Amino acid sequence: MLDVNLLTEDLEGVAARLATRTKADLGLEAIRDLNTRRKRLQKERDDLVHEARELGPQVAQKKKAGEDASALLARTQAIKERQKELEAEARQVEADLEARLLLLPNLPHPDAPVGGEDDFRIVREWGAAPTFDFTPKDHVALVEALKLAELGERATRLARSSFVVWTGAGARLTRGLINFFLDLHTTEHGYVEVSPPFLVNARTATGTGQLPKFKDELFTVTADDLYLVPTAEVPVTNLHQEEIIPGEQLPLAYCAYTPCFRREAGAAGKMTKGLKRLHQFDKVELVRFCRPEASDQEHQTLLGHAEACLQRLGLRYRVKELATGDTGNGAARCYDLEAWAPGSKEWLEVSSVSTFTDYQARRANIRFKDKPSAEHPKPKTTFVHTLNGSGLALPRVVVALLETYQRADGKVTVPEALRGHLGGLEALG
RNA sequence: GGAGAGGUGGCAGAGUGGUCGAUUGCGGCGGCUUGCUAAGCCGUUGAAGGUGUAUUAACGCCUUCCGGGGGUUCGAAUCCCCCCCUCUCCGCCA
Numbered sequence: 001m002l003d004v005n006l007l008t009e010d011l012e013g014v015a016a017r018l019a020t021r022t023k024a025d026l027g028l029e030a031i032r033d034l035n036t037r038r039k040r041l042q043k044e045r046d047d048l049v050h051e052a053r054e055l056g057p058q059v060a061q062k063k064k065a066g067e068d069a070s071a072l073l074a075r076t077q078a079i080k081e082r083q084k085e086l087e088a089e090a091r092q093v094e095a096d097l098e099a100r101l102l103l104l105p106n107l108p109h110p111d112a113p114v115g116g117e118d119d120f121r122i123v124r125e126w127g128a129a130p131t132f133d134f135t136p137k138d139h140v141a142l143v144e145a146l147k148l149a150e151l152g153e154r155a156t157r158l159a160r161s162s163f164v165v166w167t168g169a170g171a172r173l174t175r176g177l178i179n180f181f182l183d184l185h186t187t188e189h190g191y192v193e194v195s196p197p198f199l200v201n202a203r204t205a206t207g208t209g210q211l212p213k214f215k216d217e218l219f220t221v222t223a224d225d226l227y228l229v230p231t232a233e234v235p236v237t238n239l240h241q242e243e244i245i246p247g248e249q250l251p252l253a254y255c256a257y258t259p260c261f262r263r264e265a266g267a268a269g270k271m272t273k274g275l276k277r278l279h280q281f282d283k284v285e286l287v288r289f290c291r292p293e294a295s296d297q298e299h300q301t302l303l304g305h306a307e308a309c310l311q312r313l314g315l316r317y318r319v320k321e322l323a324t325g326d327t328g329n330g331a332a333r334c335y336d337l338e339a340w341a342p343g344s345k346e347w348l349e350v351s352s353v354s355t356f357t358d359y360q361a362r363r364a365n366i367r368f369k370d371k372p373s374a375e376h377p378k379p380k381t382t383f384v385h386t387l388n389g390s391g392l393a394l395p396r397v398v399v400a401l402l403e404t405y406q407r408a409d410g411k412v413t414v415p416e417a418l419r420g421h422l423g424g425l426e427a428l429g
Numbered sequence: 430g431g432a433g434a435g436g437u438g439g440c441a442g443a444g445u446g447g448u449c450g451a452u453u454g455c456g457g458c459g460g461c462u463u464g465c466u467a468a469g470c471c472g473u474u475g476a477a478g479g480u481g482u483a484u485u486a487a488c489g490c491c492u493u494c495c496g497g498g499g500g501u502u503c504g505a506a507u508c509c510c511c512c513c514c515u516c517u518c519c520g521c522c523a
Contacts, residue, residue, distance in 0.1 A: 046492040372458045
């Protein structure tokens with residue numbers, strides 16, 4: 001959510017920045033006008049209430065003295081009626097204003113490249129492309145040959161298309177990767193592991209920005225008004241919903257494994273075979289809370305932690321900085337990590353590392369405050385900045401891993417870093 | 430799911446319907462005292478919105494907030510209704 005005051009003070013500036021990410025009419029003028037109306041209504045109401053409050057004791061005094069208080073009572077009655085009108089109107093204006101503000105995207109970061117999907121910037125590439133003295137298979141062939149997962153009817157029968165059943169070594173590989181990532185982040189990168197609910201309420205889904213705009217993307221448990229999490233970002237960022245965090249505790253760093261449930265409503269036309277796009281997948285997510293002035297640095301730190309996952313696994317990848325028009329609604333700036341899949345010869349997005357500045361903090365009302373000190377006797381309560389990044393999203397890592405480490409004998413070598421999490425297993429197959 | 434108890438400021442814990450944003454204690458911050466430490470004493474210490482002075486650091490005033498939402502009343506932390514949550518006991522269950 002944007003600061004409505006910023007929007008009011010510098011409408012043109014805000015409009016210009018938002019225009020770099022969307023051509024849609026965001027109704028900024030209407031928002032400004034609603035805000036002005038809101039203020040006027042409140043002022044009128046407050047002044048009336050103030051008058052009524054002063055009248056109260058006078059009424060009591062007159063009654064006590066046995067005098068006629070009817071003139072005063074008539075006035076308080078009139079005020080009360082007007083007050084009710086004003087409050088009803090203010091409620092409507094506020095609801096309308098809130099609804100509109102919740103739909104606005106975040107301001108893009110000033111350093112982010114301007115443009116659309118194709119205007120990304122490649123920040124760096126890591127690792128060399130693997131070479132093969134045979135024709136490498138794609139992951140679908142490998143998964144089927146090694147019986148790592150059920151990709152077809154069996155999975156579909158249980159739920160619907162685009163679900164998968166991991167089997168045998170495939171299930172174990174999944175579990176091993178989750179543990180590998182969690183262990184890496186908790187023991188070497190200083191994250192606190194959390195295991196949150198996989199269902200969240202509407203307030204929580206609004207806090208991180210999934211609602212109201214992206215309702216179509218969520219699976220909903222209608223009987224209970226709950227939503228399946230599309231990413232651990234949602235429950236973990238909202239851990240501090242409505243809180244004022246002591247300043248000395250920042251930055252906070254959490255990692256969490258959850259399955260992620262996504263309807264992929266917009267992607268129906270481009271359904272891909274195999275493991276690349278699923279309605280349910282496993283992911284380890286990293287979430288950080290920090291002071292506003294630290295968030296750019298924190299973003300780089302977070303990016304490094306996500307990259308470490310791929311480096312340990314020895315997977316070739318590139319870091320892509322998305323252009324303003326391609327970054328997610330709430331993100332100010334976003335890096336995608338793309339792993340190379342040599343069998344299908346394509347880059348696969350396995351992580352998205354974003355800074356949200358105070359956009360989510362405003363929605364979820366997450367603030368911080370320093371202790372008073374001699375220099376700052378009255379510290380201000382301020383919105384934190386939130387950041388998150390995948391570290392990493394599993395199925396596509398599995399794809400890259402299988403295709404990268406496949407051998408002529410049909411087996412797949414397990415990268416050394418992962419063996420400890422697979423009971424010492426050296427190869428699949 | 431059933432019965433009972435309870436939700437008040439960072440925490441603990443008061444609060445006959447009328448200056449109660451709220452007694453008090455602890456904690457925090459500042460100061461005094463002190464050879465040092467401890468103790469003691471004094472002061473200060475929530476959030477949101479609005480508005481004025483003013484300017485980037487603030488200050489004054491107004492309104493709102495005692496789990497959430499309604500209601501009664503000139504006036505509600507205090508009375509009434511609904512909901513949520515926590516605790517205890519019972520039931521059910523991995």
